[in-house]
Amino acid sequence: MRKMKVNEIFYSLQGEGFWTGTPMVFVRFSGCNLDCAFCDTDHSSFTDMSLDEIVEKVASCGGECRRICATGGEPSLQIGSDFINAFHMKGYKIHIETNGTMTLPDGIDWITVSPKTKKIALKKADEIKLVYLGQEDISSWNDFPARFRFLQPCSCKNTKETIDWILENPQWRLSLQTQKYLDIR
Numbered sequence: 001m002r003k004m005k006v007n008e009i010f011y012s013l014q015g016e017g018f019w020t021g022t023p024m025v026f027v028r029f030s031g032c033n034l035d036c037a038f039c040d041t042d043h044s045s046f047t048d049m050s051l052d053e054i055v056e057k058v059a060s061c062g063g064e065c066r067r068i069c070a071t072g073g074e075p076s077l078q079i080g081s082d083f084i085n086a087f088h089m090k091g092y093k094i095h096i097e098t099n100g101t102m103t104l105p106d107g108i109d110w111i112t113v114s115p116k117t118k119k120i121a122l123k124k125a126d127e128i129k130l131v132y133l134g135q136e137d138i139s140s141w142n143d144f145p146a147r148f149r150f151l152q153p154c155s156c157k158n159t160k161e162t163i164d165w166i167l168e169n170p171q172w173r174l175s176l177q178t179q180k181y182l183d184i185r
């Protein structure tokens with residue numbers, strides 16, 4: 001049976017973007033096709049898990065929660081329609097946080113794209129969330145088809161700069177890594 005590289009599975013609140021404050025079971029995968037300097041995932045750390053093992057672990061740690069967030073790393077390198085179907089069959093809503101460079105299986109309930117390069121494969125998303133480093137041209141993403149646009153300070157450091165940029169570009173909203181402020185996972 002196919003195995004996926006799982007970095008960790010844990011139950012917490014979504015800390016960023018539109019769903020901030022919402023309970024979700026996070027399935028964090030290891031491995032990415034990009035290599036960002038500020039990446040906070042340890043891609044060398046993972047457990048090979050079957051889909052059944054992932055479903056069982058999600059159920060055991062999430063209790064009544066029926067919302068999962070596939071994140072990474074780059075989750076689209078690991079998941080396929082079997083993953084989507086298995087969780088939908090159990091009544092879960094599925095969110096994904098992707099860098100947008102790969103196509104996604106159909107049926108994902110909420111797509112968050114966080115582009116780290118201009119070349120992305122995704123044609124639309126529910127939300128686009130960019131980490132603001134301070135120099136890049138955020139406005140080049142103004143026309144990307146997304147219902148919500150979030151700009152996020154880099155590791156909670158340049159919050160004022162990020163707020164100033166949003167005030168001048170009001171089609172964007174502020175996203176904070178609230179999990180870091182609250183010291184939760």
Ligand code: SF4
Pocket residue numbers: 032033034035036038039040041072073074099116
């Ligand atoms: S795209 Fe995301 S997961 Fe991949 S290296 Fe960059 S920050 Fe890390």
